[in-house]
Amino acid sequence: MPGLEDLYREIILDHYRSPRNKGELAVPPAHKVEGFNPLCGDEVVLYLEVNADGVVEDLKINGQGCSISQASTSMMSAAVKGKPVAEARKLIRAFKALMSIHESKLDGESDGSDLAADLEGVKLGDLEALQGVVKFPVRIKCATLAWNTLSQGLDESEEPVISA
């Protein structure tokens, strides 16, 4: 039976207590995107600044919610900041795979939809601490909120260089 320590790893509590990249950016040039979990009221606000080279040059986070949603947002910001958009998208896919959500399967694509394929060539680092969430199915949506919001934000950022 999964215990609390599987869910609340120290690194997660650290990000919850001291969120990285907390704040706001001027809109524009930054793009603001909000994500809500209608069932529990978790809220994630992202400010994304994607430069002409297609790199997430700056990113700030805001919002409120449980430790898992807010820690995941903080960890996401640390992982994505300074990365090319294409890499950020790979990370989104890999993180969701970690949460047992396989995008490629949902999209009806052909082979390569297993965890190994989704994770291939992606270093999750600290994010792996969130893997314990999978054992608590109702909390998966808390962990993925930031990533779905990021995905929406990248789609909405009308940068010509967004191509994987």
Added chain:
Amino acid sequence: MSVDVERIKKDFPIFEREVHGKRLVYLDSAASSQKPAVVLDAMDGVYRDHYANVHRGVYTIAEEATQAYEGARAKVAKFVGAPSSSEIVFTRNATESINLVAYSWARANLKAGDPIVLTQLEHHANVVPWHILAAERGVELRWIPLTADYRLDLSHLDELLDGAKLLAFSAMSNVLGTITDVAPLTQAAHAAGAKVLVDACQWVPHEPTDVKEWGADFVAFSAHKMLGPTGIGALWAPAELLDAMPPFMGGGDMIRDVRLDGFTPNDLPWKFEAGTPAFVEGVGFGAAVDYLEAIGMDNVRAHERAVTTYALDALHDRFGDRLTIYGPADIDVRGSAISFAFEGIHAHDVSQVLDEDGICVRAGHHCAKPLMRLLGISATSRASFYLYNDTDDADALVDGLTHVEQFFAL
């Protein structure tokens, strides 16, 4: 007679189980209550020995099923003080009861600009049907605000009711526990020419109910919060009002005659019960009412007051100002739902850690987002007590919350 919780717990099979190796401490009855064996047995008995569709067959078991279902309706009618069982319309739940009023009565009687008065502590079930009507019909929604001590602020009631066609409010808040004084509000609304709908979903399970004494026009409640099964609830309204209303849903059972050029609706209450009803659940509802009546609703109320007072005191003694309680402090104006929050610890995390101790509390917005916005919060934890809870359960909650504080200590 006081409530013997030790004996009562034995009536509920679920309390035989454990969660994470701990005894089950169920403090989420405001969301849904547990079921005594007599309710489960009553439903099982219908399925095993008396099952056939109701209101149709002339054979023995169909007659038995019909009698059991209509007998349950008579029990529910008596339980809430309805003058006749023909005034108890079985629905899926209180939500459907409110929607029935919104779709049938309101659409037949309200026009653009007609004011509907609601309160800021309503459950979404008593908000969204009126938003839908407002979007469709252009009715005006007005809101009774709250006071600083979580009660209805009635200082501008006359203005709010001026010209109003309907006042719809909860008799007991599912978030704050606040009890609304139904009779005087009803009198004020009637004096202003408005009809009155009472969302009694949180009230009926916990308090003696007399719909005639309230004097309201519509009263909605659900079986599953009062020891009965899911899938069945009720709407009470006086026969003359129900008679004047158009049907809600069309289909079998709700008709007296159907022709190529139209139909004639059935008598009350079946006029509002289209399709095969949840009659097995109806029988379960009747058994739940029998169980509550055997204990006595005065006793249920007295017991809950005692346990809730104990829990409020224990929470305050242990946590002081570190724990905010959202709801009236005065036990005379509150039910057994206690919403609370720790500074810096989210309700989901509270609930998750309590679960480790076998304690079930609700976390979230409790389907009352306008109220949560008003309070300036996104979520609370809520512990709600019922007749099968005792001070040991309150102690378990307080100890569990100490674990929560320790776990998330900054």
